[in-house]
Amino acid sequence: MSREWIKGPLPVLVVLPILSVLTYATTDMPFFIYLASITGVNVILAVSLNIVNGITGQFSIGHAGFMAVGAYAAGYFSRALAGVQLVFLPEVVSDQVIFLVAVVFGGMLAALFGFLVGLPSLRLRGDYLAIVTLGFGEIIRVFLQNTEALGRALGLRGIPQRSSLLAVWMAAFLTILVARRIVSSSHGRSLLAIREDEVAAEAMGVDTTGYKVRAFVVSSFFAGVAGALFAHFVPIINPSSFTFVKSMEIVVMIVAGGLGSTTGAVLTAIILTLLPEQLRTVLTSGAEGTDLAQRVDQLRMPIYGATLVALMLLRPQGLFGTRELWDLWPRSQPKASDP
């Protein structure tokens, strides 16, 4: 009994020091930090979209819209408070506190949008949600592009760069943890029931719309968080970063990883983010003359595309199907998995 309480926060207590050490050890590697941050953001996006698309079986293709809401909300908030320092705290700590509040604020606003979009559209089934989310993503982008205060097409500049490896990967870790715990909770069982057969689930008394909206709100929240983090390490956020193409990239990640598998979402998010960058390293280092290297750089994206096609042909169910890495170890107490 005395050891039960530690099970909740234990993963966080384990990961926090690891990430802190990693962050400390890599302070003078800006490129690694940048790449790791982008990767972390994509992991959050993929895992959060997987909650809706994979676990609940609804098809949302407007995830970049929620990311944009989070990015602009947090970016605007942080920029407005850029010169403010909380009196009772030293500057560095105060900055981080404001950053944290900005990230949560970005997430909350995205969640609110998720609620507003989800409430009417999640009553519908199948492709309707896809169309509504697609429309939402585009509306957000067009809105941002035409709002003077948000910098229009030029984008929002001057956001204090307060993000760190620790912040991004801690958020990514929490997203994974939440996704995992949702699945093994009674909520998660209902979500899975909706995915497998919505009519049967409804017949069993599952409030399908309610659960779908909840999943959608959680998913949007983390997309907003991802956007907020993104805004704090990219010097300028611009509507063209949150297009339909970005949404599709995230969908590709979870489909390639296996719809419904959080492990798959994490892994493919990492691979698909690093692949173009690694191809750049491999391709340019293979060529001796810089002239050839320049030409070869343009081949990255076709190779990336071909890799995806090959993957889908060889493993149509995605890398992991619906399996998870943690299925390997049976839980020590079967009681814990029971609702």
Place this chain on the structure above:
Amino acid sequence: MSALRLISDSLKSNRPKGAGSRPLVLCLGLGMALVVACQKKPGEGASEASPERAEVSKTGAGQAVHSGQAATAGAGAGAEAAAAEKPASDSAAAALGAPEGGDVILLGEVGSLTGAQATFGISTRNGIELAIRDINEKGGVRGKKLAVRVYDNQGKPEESANAMTRLIAQDKVVLILGEVASTNSLAMAPKAQASQVPMISPSSTNPKVTEVGDYIFRVCFIDPFQGFVMAKFARDHLKATSAAILKDQKSDYSIGLTEVFTEQFTKLGGKVVSTEAYAQGDTDFRAQLTAIRRTKPDVLYIPGYYTDVGLIARQAKQLGVKSVLLGSDGWESAKLFELGGTAIEGSYLSNHYAMNDPSPAAKAFREKYKAAYGATPDSLAALGYDAAMVAADALARAKDLSGPSVRDAIAATKDFPGVAGRISLNDKRNAVKPAVVLKVGNGTLEYVTTIQPDA
């Protein structure tokens, strides 16, 4: 109840206990493949390090397995894999860096080689490539050859920041050339400023770009200058006494040009008789044009983009507006002739560079470019060429190759003979240089004159 059992059973059957090992193997295999892939480097040091590093990523995942922290395994392995490739790429940079230290000075370039703005990026890259070739043929700079490492940013600001970080942190370039689009330049500039690596943008005209800091330069004029050019042209060459303006109220560019034009035209003794506004994407401009027609201006200035301008020109002609239309570099597009038809002929626009500029430097550049790429260079290619030339000139003059010295050398650029006009950099790090005025003909833009900035 049985349905629930059915569902839970189906869930169970979806996840057989033992079957999870295959994804794990796959995951480890992919991770290692990734690590091994980035080891493929020329040079001997890399092959020694390879098994060691693969070991690191394996144990990283292994530890997570033992601690039972399933969730960390994914994240941990990812972080380890990412961590592992950092030293790998570092050693690559070092391997390439050895000869570079000897006889090559490495510059960086970020451009949109793919994506929606690819034509801009490729023109610029060709211009830069040609400049580097010219410099190296003449013996290079400081007895060393110049080399450019180009990274594609797909036209995205976050990719630009990424490529920028890579150029600075890994390739350790002495100077960076790029980007065309102001948004991308704005994403890159803070990185350059923070690490004190000078950056020269060939063709970002938004005034905010060089305001980022004292390491950011450009070899083109800024947007508002074109307003000045057109006002001067209208007064001095067209002898216009009255002007009307139709501005795009949704674009900073258009608003900036309008302000400067109004100020300058009035200063030169002309009169701006009416200023009307439209919004980008409008299709009906008759109300504004009717109001303008009533004031009978000699010239009508439309600082906007070709998509709107084509329609405006057509509707102006239909309404019988007799004024000469004046425009800016936003007009430059093959689509302008299609959209504007005969209505746009006889108009004038300001630009960076004329494809048929008769000056000997521009002519020589055109011939070289045509021989190398089989096409007539556009203004982006010319500006790319100039940016690389200014960079080489500054590198030759700099005390040493450190960031601050190179920065000072660039800032001291005076009267540099570029193919798109003589370049002097002012205290705001913007180029003070002439603009050309072109006349719209039947499917062509004819060079009319060159307007110098006020000394």
